[in-house]
Amino acid sequence: MKKNVNPRKRIKAFWGTLLSLALLLQMLSEPSFALASPAPANFNPPLAVINQKLDTVAREKGIPSVILKAIAFEESSWRQFDSQGNPLLAGPADHPAIGLMQVASYNGSDQATINKLKYDIDFNIEMGADILNQKWEMVPKIGDGDRNKLENWYFALWAYNCWTGKNNPNEALLPAPLPGPVPSSTPPSNPSPSSSSPATSSTSGASSSTSGSSSPSSFSDSSPTPSDSSSAPSGPPSPPPSSQGPTLPVYQDRILNLLAHPPGWLSQYIQPVDVTPVPSSALPQDGIPSASVVWPTPQPFHLGDLGTPAPAPPTRTSLVRIAGSDRVATAVNQALLGWPQGAPAVVLARSDDYPDALAGVPLAAKLDAPILLTAPKGLDKRVQTALKTLHPNTVYLLGGEGALSPQVSTDLTALGWNKTKQVRLGGVNRYATAAIVAQNLMGAEQPHAVALATGENFPDALSIASVAGQQKMPVLLTETSHIPAETLQALRALKPSLIYLIGGSGVISPAVSEEIAAALKPAAVRITRLAGPSRYDTMAAVGNAFGQNIQGLSFATGEDFPNALTGAALAAHMNETLVLVPDSSLDNYPGLKDFIARHLSSCRLRPYLFGNVRALSPQVESELNEMP
Numbered sequence: 001m002k003k004n005v006n007p008r009k010r011i012k013a014f015w016g017t018l019l020s021l022a023l024l025l026q027m028l029s030e031p032s033f034a035l036a037s038p039a040p041a042n043f044n045p046p047l048a049v050i051n052q053k054l055d056t057v058a059r060e061k062g063i064p065s066v067i068l069k070a071i072a073f074e075e076s077s078w079r080q081f082d083s084q085g086n087p088l089l090a091g092p093a094d095h096p097a098i099g100l101m102q103v104a105s106y107n108g109s110d111q112a113t114i115n116k117l118k119y120d121i122d123f124n125i126e127m128g129a130d131i132l133n134q135k136w137e138m139v140p141k142i143g144d145g146d147r148n149k150l151e152n153w154y155f156a157l158w159a160y161n162c163w164t165g166k167n168n169p170n171e172a173l174l175p176a177p178l179p180g181p182v183p184s185s186t187p188p189s190n191p192s193p194s195s196s197s198p199a200t201s202s203t204s205g206a207s208s209s210t211s212g213s214s215s216p217s218s219f220s221d222s223s224p225t226p227s228d229s230s231s232a233p234s235g236p237p238s239p240p241p242s243s244q245g246p247t248l249p250v251y252q253d254r255i256l257n258l259l260a261h262p263p264g265w266l267s268q269y270i271q272p273v274d275v276t277p278v279p280s281s282a283l284p285q286d287g288i289p290s291a292s293v294v295w296p297t298p299q300p301f302h303l304g305d306l307g308t309p310a311p312a313p314p315t316r317t318s319l320v321r322i323a324g325s326d327r328v329a330t331a332v333n334q335a336l337l338g339w340p341q342g343a344p345a346v347v348l349a350r351s352d353d354y355p356d357a358l359a360g361v362p363l364a365a366k367l368d369a370p371i372l373l374t375a376p377k378g379l380d381k382r383v384q385t386a387l388k389t390l391h392p393n394t395v396y397l398l399g400g401e402g403a404l405s406p407q408v409s410t411d412l413t414a415l416g417w418n419k420t421k422q423v424r425l426g427g428v429n430r431y432a433t434a435a436i437v438a439q440n441l442m443g444a445e446q447p448h449a450v451a452l453a454t455g456e457n458f459p460d461a462l463s464i465a466s467v468a469g470q471q472k473m474p475v476l477l478t479e480t481s482h483i484p485a486e487t488l489q490a491l492r493a494l495k496p497s498l499i500y501l502i503g504g505s506g507v508i509s510p511a512v513s514e515e516i517a518a519a520l521k522p523a524a525v526r527i528t529r530l531a532g533p534s535r536y537d538t539m540a541a542v543g544n545a546f547g548q549n550i551q552g553l554s555f556a557t558g559e560d561f562p563n564a565l566t567g568a569a570l571a572a573h574m575n576e577t578l579v580l581v582p583d584s585s586l587d588n589y590p591g592l593k594d595f596i597a598r599h600l601s602s603c604r605l606r607p608y609l610f611g612n613v614r615a616l617s618p619q620v621e622s623e624l625n626e627m628p
Helices: 007-029 047-061 065-076 111-119 121-138 150-161 251-260 264-268 327-338 360-367 381-390 406-415 430-442 459-463 465-471 485-494 510-519 535-545 562-573 590-600 618-626
Strands: 320-322 345-350 371-374 394-398 422-425 449-454 475-478 498-502 526-530 553-557 577-581 608-610
Touching: 047 065, 047 121, 065 121, 065 150, 065 251, 111 121, 121 150, 150 251, 264 327, 320 327, 327 371, 327 381, 327 562, 345 360, 345 381, 360 371, 360 394, 360 430, 360 465, 360 562, 371 381, 371 562, 381 406, 394 406, 406 422, 422 430, 430 475, 430 485, 449 459, 449 485, 459 465, 459 498, 459 535, 459 562, 459 577, 465 562, 465 577, 475 485, 485 510, 498 510, 498 535, 510 526, 526 535, 535 577, 535 590, 553 562, 553 590, 562 577, 562 608, 577 590
Parallel strands: 320 608, 345 371, 345 394, 394 422, 449 475, 449 498, 498 526, 553 577, 553 608
Antiparallel strands: none
């Protein structure tokens, strides 16, 4: 038998349920509840944090810290993951070298260990250090075996990469002899810049621990050991014939060169030290050094940091200005700082205007590429020199031939980057170019979020550029009161769940939101506006929306585009957030100042200023340095 329910209670329950649903819908529609686009599942810690990890493990394992740091730089440029958050792998797919230390000495059937090597940076560093210590015990002892003498690590460094004649300076000759004799005083030549990415340059031949490869694991049970290397000469042989070409730097000599001349950002973490190598005249003409030979410590010798007090945790230091005489030179200096071992690709944009380049930073981040600038009519000589140093596989040109003329392509061809090594991304207008760049960025993937900014000015697009680069978020462009057909078509193809409108209604009117809602299914996409009354307040709104992902800050003027454009590519590469700042006092923009102060105090990275004093004022630099 049914109970009679009081009608008043029914009505009260009905209205209570309806009110709850209304509140829930209101909460979901509020911009403050919009979720930020998720960062990649894996990302590299700030360089200062990696430096501390290497310091800690080196001390625990009894290795001079500069030795471990230089190996990590040679192997991976201090990266555990690539720009897409994937573990850094090199060599054969069935047994690659893994992660920051490019470890390949593991059991291929031990998936638990493999996963730790891929995703646990501390474990990867520790295992690399253990491998180095195994090599120390395996190779012939140098001198008195004092682990704090840097020179005594020469053979262990050799073996970390490959304990074979491959790393014998006397055996590693250029393939073809020179036409005539080379005087014995001719110094070894530098190798041509690697055409591979920095992550794979030193381990491009890495394979499993049973193949005798060039990876750290190349010493295996089947490799010759000091005790059974009977084929090695019993004493120091004569040097190789002078008719051979100059030797290529072998692995351990490259490490010593890094210690003597730490490039780019590495110089912040390694004090230069000119470690003396074992003389090539004392080494066998081929093969590996014999354990039966007495190997004295090369003189002069240098001491490491074993037994010294542990360094204090990293703290923020004064800002460092990265600049050149003009925008082209500044971009070159940024590229050489961020990619000291070369870059797998370079993105090229025109130096005098911004439209075609606004969407380029996320693509540069995906490619792990710096952005360089040149005049539209031809390739700047300084850029030509930088390309020879960076030696990318591919050069991407942003914009059609009206932005970067055919002469730029011709100049690239003359340098060795023919049409097969050039990719031009250009459309009939800036909106089409941005759509094409987004298509190349995502391929067949579907992004979680897309940033939409005005194509009629640069600040709003650049305020989110470094964040978009880190999160693989396409940047599309729109007109103020109407969304171009090219942009709308790109949105339909990308099918994002979330669209960020960057800037207030004065630069992207409500009509644009209405057009998007009409063209896309409103239930499938959310639109969130990140804006403020000025470009710097919009910058603060963007920073606050993605504040949980900020690891470091870099700064560029918001009054012009070049240094911010190229700086955003470097910031994304270094997992930093580029912040646009005014020429005048930060006190004029309290929201931006508050955002900077909150995050700058917690950043353990060295903050960078991009641009010379004409581009970014000493007043702003002073205010930033004075922040606690």
